[in-house]
Amino acid sequence: MAKVHPNSTASSSEARRKKAEAPPSSSPESGGEAAVLTVWRKSLLFNCSGFTVFDDKGNLFFRVDNYSSGKRAEVVLMDAAGRPLLSIRRKRLSLSEQWLVYEGEDSTAPLFSVKKPFGFLQPRALARVAPIGGRFCGYEVEGSFSRRSCAVYDGRRRRVAEITRKESAGGVGFGGDVFRLVVLPGLDSAVAMAIVILLDQMFPS
Template sequence: MFVFLKSLSRAVHEEHQNYPPETEVDTEGACTSLTVWRKSLVMSCNGFTVIDSNGNLVYRVDNYTGGCADELTLMDAAGKSLLTLHRHKKLAMVNRWSVYEGDDADDYCDTGKRKKLVKRPIWYVKQSSNRVLQSNSHVLAYVYGGECDKRCRYVIQGSYTHRSCKVIDMSNRVVVEIKRKEARVGGVSFGMEVFVLVVKAGFDPGFAMGLVVLLDQMFT
């Protein structure tokens, strides 16, 4: 598995050393390029495997539900929880997710028969209602600095289905880009299952990968 991904990651790294400046992703000459495989390391489990330009495992996601999940965890290579992604309402027309730092398993308090999460989310991601009503809308989702934050911090535009998305901040700078990677390694075509995540310096690559996981839940 990693033989294929390591070869692909090297090709991705070489390509992005001369990244087109008009994309604004690498205008300052520094970015992180990750290869994302839409496959879990665990057999019979959905998820993601993410490696860096040297072929080292950096992030992983294991989704045991096999599809739409109420909660997902982004882990590092050692299996440590970095982010917990919690869906607000599974059957709602518009997806709404809270992003918590670390593992929230120990951050509940008992309130009678229900358990209430006491940790506050560090991010709140809301699917664009226009995207639900109009399939040609270019805005996919909005990112806020918490559930009660009224000011949008980032906008996600493009098409996740075609692996062509950009995360744009409020000064109209592209800070993250998802790009399709056409490559054949060992005679195997990866298609849409393997793609490139380019993260501009100063933006957390872990959170960028968390956004990928949420886009996958929203649009797959």
């Protein structure tokens, strides 16, 4: 198999670790560049499911470790050191598929909600992200997650992130378990990864 994680034992930079300690924010970063992440639909822990995410230098960036398979009531997105960044919880007693996303391991004040729209009303729409409390912008996800071909748009219809297939240096595809997440300035990479996690919950392969 082609190499997915060239520096899997290395953590991301000190700057990223400091940023992870601050509350996630979706505000644009001045002079920022697109973050190109490799998402591996696999946990590095034995007998766990989840995600392992690397930056463009091959350093561990995000991780998700779940001890149960299938749809879960709660998923925690962590940084490279294992610190919780966002907690994703399915909304109880909801007629539609809807999740609430909290900062860290908080369970009282959600930052935003993510809802799966009814397909016959908007066939291209995969998910809708709605702010709670004014800290985040609203976003809409369109495309096909099963094909790893999606885009995230803000309220002005500007593309702020995209999911694409990843190929090895030799041009060999990795399949659906390894793909690329490109996050443009204006969207926090943790929020973008939370959207990926929820797409995986909504459209399991």
